[in-house]
Structure formats: C-alpha cells, structure tokens
Amino acid sequence: MEPKIIYETKDFLIINKPAGLLVHRAANLEEKTLIDWLLKNHPEVKGVGDDPENRPGIVHRLDKDTSGILVIAKNQESFDYLKKLFQKKEAKKTYLALVWGRVLPESGTINKPIGLKAGTVKRTTMLKRVKMVKEAITTYGVKKYFNDFTFLEVAPLTGRTHQIRVHLASIGHPVVGDKLYGNKKIPEGLDRQFLHAESIEFTTQEKERIKVAADLPDDLKNFLNYLESTSKKV
Secondary structure (H helix, E strand, C coil): CCCEEEEECCCEEEEEECCCCECCCCCCCCCCEHHHHHHHHCHHHCCCCCCCCCCCCECCCCCCCCEEEEEEECCHHHHHHHHHHHHCCCCEEEEEEEEECCCCCCEEEEECCEEEECCCCCEECCCCCEEEEECCEEEEEEEEECCCEEEEEEEECCCCCCHHHHHHHHCCCCECCCCCCCCCCCCCCCCCCCEEEEEEEEECCCCCEEEEECCCCHHHHHHHHHHHHHCCCC
C-alpha cells in the first residue's frame, strides 16, 4: 500500500499510487491515506495547496481503487503552476481501461457534461435533477479486442470526479470491475476496477517537457494475460 516515487524535483513529486489507497480522508473513515504518507515522508507539503488542511500538495486525485500516476506539489508556487496547467488542459494524462463489450468506433471523443445526483456520490451525464454540472471531455482509442471486453487507452481532457468511469458507462461500456457505474459482476481473477493512470506529460516551470509513466500493475497485467490465454481475439 506504499506509493512509489518515480520522478522528483525540488518543486514536485510524481508517484505511482497503488490501488486501495485513499488519496485523502473520507468522512467517517479512519484508514491510512496518501496524505498520511506524504506528511510523514515529505513534510514540506504541509500548508501547500488550496485546501492544505485536508489535501496538502494534491493537484489532482485518483479514486481509491484506481492505480497509477499522481502529481504532488512541494511548494505553493509549484502548486499554482501545476493547477493552472490542468485548468488550461496543458497536462496530458493517459489511462488504461478494460471495459465491457466491443467499443466502436475504434477511436472517439465523449463530450458530455457531468453532474452530481442529488443526495448521492454518484455522477451522471443524465442532467435531470442533478447539480454541479460541468463540462467533461474524454478521448479514447482501442488497444485490443477480446470476446467480451475491449482494452482502451483513454485521455481525460477535463478533470471531473469519476469522469472516465461515468463517460465510458454512458456509452454502454462500463469499466470492468466498477461497482458504482458497472452493472455486471466482477469477473473471477479481478478484485477491483480495471483502471490505471498510465502516464502524464507536461512542461515544467523550467520549460522542460517531461513524460512520466507507470507500468500496468501485476493484478491488472495478470488479468490481461488470463484473457489472452482463454479468449479468442476478435
């Protein structure tokens, strides 16, 4: 459950977050979080951000059961710079997702605003009786087809909560293992949603263009290998 630092400068960290680790504390939950790890190992993040009491250094977030790349600012100047990059869509994030069904066309853009269902934590593209509606754009491309699944590369151009999961479910192809937006049983051999933040690319304050990537974790890699060995590729 310990995150791994895969890139570090004086201004920011890029870590590989394991699945199962909360980024910050949720209401009524006492489990360890990424914030706990950060404050212990990188106390310089304390006081950084627009909500430093609860999310010091956190520029963007990942769901608890999503693994992969996460950027953390180590000082306020870096936080402000990185936040602006995300707001201006100048940081390119790439995810890997396995979804139900055969996705067609093989590449496309999902441009559907997302809102919050009143009284729930669930987001939706169905905009009746919802609040906090915001623009949301996601692009995707097929990497491989299996009998019952499609393996996708996905890029969110905006940063809405649950965006990839909501958008893929909205086109009839929910992420495999997604308990909130999926409507099928998690397949044997998979213990969580198949969603991994593979890479991020952006220009640093020093005008250096960087791209940092995190390999698909073993649990997801093993499930893909299982599909390779048991499914007829189509």
